[in-house]
Amino acid sequence: MKMKFLSTIIAAIVTSSASATHHSADIYYHEKKALGPSMWHFSADGLTIYSVDGSKVLRAHRKESVCKPYVSWRGGVSTDCYYFTQASDGHKFVWAGSLAGTNKVEAFDIDSGDYAGYIPTCSTPLDLEYHPHREEMWLRCAANGVNKGEIDVFSSNSLSADFEHIHLNDTSRPYGRIAIHSDMGPYGYVSAYDQAYLSELDLSTKEVVERHELPKSKGSYDMTYSPVNSHIFTRGRVTCSCGFDGADLKECGSRAGKVDVLTGPTAGMMNVNGTSGAGCEGSTADTLGVFEFDTIGKKIVANHNIKEGTGFGADPVSSPDGKHILLLGNDGGKFVRLLSPGENGAASTVAKDIPVDFEGGLPTKTVVSDFAFVTDETRNILILGASTDNDLVLVDLNDDYKTTKITLSEASETTGGSRRNIEWAVGSNFVWVDGGGTQEQYIIELPDDNINNAKLVRSLTNVTAGNMIYVENYERTRAAQEAEQLIMSMTSKSEIRSSSSGSVDDSESPVAVAALVLGILSLLLGVALVILVARGPAPSGNTDGRTLGSKNVA
Secondary structure, eight states, rough: HHHHHHHHHHHHHHHHHHHHTTTTSHHHHOOOOOOEEEEEEETTTTTEOTTTTSSEEEEEHHHHHHHHHHHHOTEEEEEEOOEEEEESSSSSSSEEEEESOOEEEEEEETTTTEEEEEEESEEEEEEEEEETTTTEEEEEEEEEEEEOOOOEEEETTBBTTTOOBBOSSOOOOHHHHHHEOOOGGGGGOOOOTTSEEEEEEEETTTEEEEEETTTSSSSEEEEEEETTTEEEEEEEEEEEBBTTTTSSBBBBTTTTTTOOSSSSSTOOOOEEEEGGGGGGTTSSSSSOOOOETTTTTEEEEEOOSSTTTSSSSSEEETTTTSSSSSEEESSSSSEEEEEEOTTTTTTTTEEEEEOOSSOOOOOOOOOOOEEEEESSSOOOOEEEEEOOOOOEEEEETTTTTEEEEOOOOOOOSSSOOTTOOOOTTTTEEEEEEEEEGEEEEEEEEEOOGGGGGGGEEEEEOOOOOHHHEEEEOHHHHHHHHHHHHHHHHHHHHHHHHHTTTTTSTTOOOOHHHHHHHHHHHHHHHHHHHHHHHHHHHSSSOOOOOOOSSSOOOO
């Protein structure tokens, strides 16, 4: 009786509050419906938002509505969207870097998927990283363009906020990546393919405050960070010889010239035919591998390479919690090396060389193109895919690295296209894998912690190749969880009082009425606290262990 009465009063309070404010507030906020957890797919055709199991389309923006016609680099007029990087801030917007005509970052409402607007930015946006404590989205560009800097920043509280760009003060087009993490506080790091050091950024002053040398390198590019030991892992780029007997490369590409070689079997050769950067990846000169840099001690603690005898060089990536560092090696698709970060200042150790044995790859080339970690209370599964192969590799990290494979397509040729993208719908049983070469999307179900029970449950067709990101409003989830806990607590206390009162009809008891009034006041206070929580700083990338997608966490 009492609980029914309490529910009626709560409903009346909520209804009254909404009615009272309806005419003075924007009707949008009263009728706005949240999409909830979803998979967002950015492609040349625009943005399509799916339910996590792929059974329905929740929202779609056709390219005509978000991308204006422009003259492409080929010289013709294009109407296609050109998304390169995307990220969620976990509480307000989903951001996407676009090269379609104007270099810009677009923002979409995280709840409704509405297109909030765009902000012009530096040239060729490469890498978006969110800093939750600052409530800022940071962008790494390839060049400064008209904005006088290669690093841009946006506020999740105001799309109109205008911040100064950070200029790296070196070459005109220093391609690279950015590492921003709540664990690093007001600092971040930038790599550049033609700069032999890491640039340390002060996020408050928007300046490069220090440069950390990467010995014997030409520069660095791919980069990741582990909060476990506060270390950055970045791939070193080198100079290599080419075109003569005993050279690191048999043939020289179009960018060859005279170089000085510092690594590998031809180290010490000066002013010989050679090249630098990406052209040397996987060559015998690629001995620097991956630098492990301590952000606390400001020093390099190790260099890591791939399994001996399989090749040279690797791209480093991290699990969302930073407990696992993967080296995606230039070995033609044979192995993936798994590193375990230890204490700060100490070199990470090799945990396992995981055999993946993807087919179709060329020697010295990186074949594994994407990954996802499925981690919750019962599962700790690594998923790996390659553009050259229609198989997906699953690794149970809790069961001595047991592996199995799932076939995505029975096609005789690979459906991967230029790369195979993978994304876990966090908190669900569904993993999305694309087949850009045949305009397909594959949805894998992991019903439990046994990787042998994983299966292909749905294939979507006519889906233009693009990039996927799992999206959830973690701030809304956190507020809902706290409200639920409050109600459960009140219900529990009410049941205890009811039980202790015996057979007396306490719905009419003065004590019960007083308790009811106090309960209502407590509920209102609780709701107020939930609202304050919701208006507070965005959570640091997770709620109960979940992360901003299956790869990145801030």
